[in-house]
Amino acid sequence: MILVKRMCAPTCIVVILIFLLSNCSSKTNTDKRMAKALKIHESALTIDTHCDTPMHLLRSSFDLGQRHEPGEKGSGNIDFPRMKEGGLDAQFFAIYVSQKERTPQGHAKAKKLADDLIDAVKKACSLYPELVELAAAPEDAYRLESLGKRAIYMGMENGYPIGKDLSLLPYFYDRGIRYITLCHSSNNEICDSATDFNGPEWNGLSPFGEKVIHEMNRLGMIIDVSHLSDSSFYDVLRLTKAPVVATHSCCRSLCDHKRNVTDDMLIALAKNGGVIQMCFVSSFVKKAKPNPKREAALDSLRTKYGDYEQLTDPQVKEEYQNAYYEILEHYAGKKATVRDLVDHIDHAVRLVGIDHVGIGTDFDGGGELEDCDDVTLLPNVTVELLRRGYSEEDIRKIWGGNFIRVFREVIRTAQELKTAGS
16 A cells, blocks of 8 residues: 655655555556645545544643644644644534433533533634634635635534433534534433443434434534434434434444444435445454453453543543553554555445545544554545545545535525425
């Protein structure tokens, strides 16, 4: 595979590393392909529909406007300067709230944390107006691209902060939230999760969840079906009037994980007009080999601290996080590669066509590939797509065109619903 590699000097984006080839004509073809891929990547509107970077803003003094050296401790996967280096034009920042007690008090705390995260994202953007700008509409991405700025959108990961209050949907929409991942790792008041240890609670959407779907359609808010149980997924498609998106998921037939979607789900998503945004979490991309030493270390960590989701002391939570990432680094297994990721794109394209695939890295939330572990290396995806014969038009669709189409359709549907109801 042709790889884009980082340079040590922070002022440079990437250096092209070409594997030695046996004849000059092959090398010339490789050089041309690399140059073409980088040109396409730079000119295309590139959108990543999911990252968990906002969590850094509340945990530490992380400064999104300063470049952090990739690979260094605490550098994360994304900052504003590295977005430019990697040719990423638009990023959806996830306003993620982990789930705790499903009580009025628990929901109120979740709403406050969501508001705090939104405020932190807005503040980070306001500090660097020359680099980025908050975005809310599809056209903002193109406008800011033309100005040489990055577009920062916000989506909410987990509908838990909504609780049972439907009025919070327009509230968060007005605050800038443009999609909601209906649930996360556990069932909530909206629907069942794919990964709740206790199994299904609602056997799909709850009665309140059905109202949420109608209200999101009315508002023009994108419905994200990542993390949903299969039954919840099909309930959403049964009720929605607008296309939906899986903002960070992969194909279950290539990697048997509950978080991934089956072929039947992909077909249903395409019939709905929606898009699956391929995720960089290695365990969603390729089944990992057993790593008993790492699992034993993680078990010991859980025994010492208990359930992370139930921890309330910020210092204890930080200790847990540091220990957790040290274990992952010390007992690191082999990660999936860009080629493995593009296998998922190939599969989806063969099954449902080029118009239903995109990219949602889950950077800073576990999304890392062996040869694309931060935003500066995103051109490697474009190189691999071109190597496999995807046309420039195809690549533009995958990198943003398909998602923008859905974004616009969601807004158009909302306008039609409002007109019909007036």
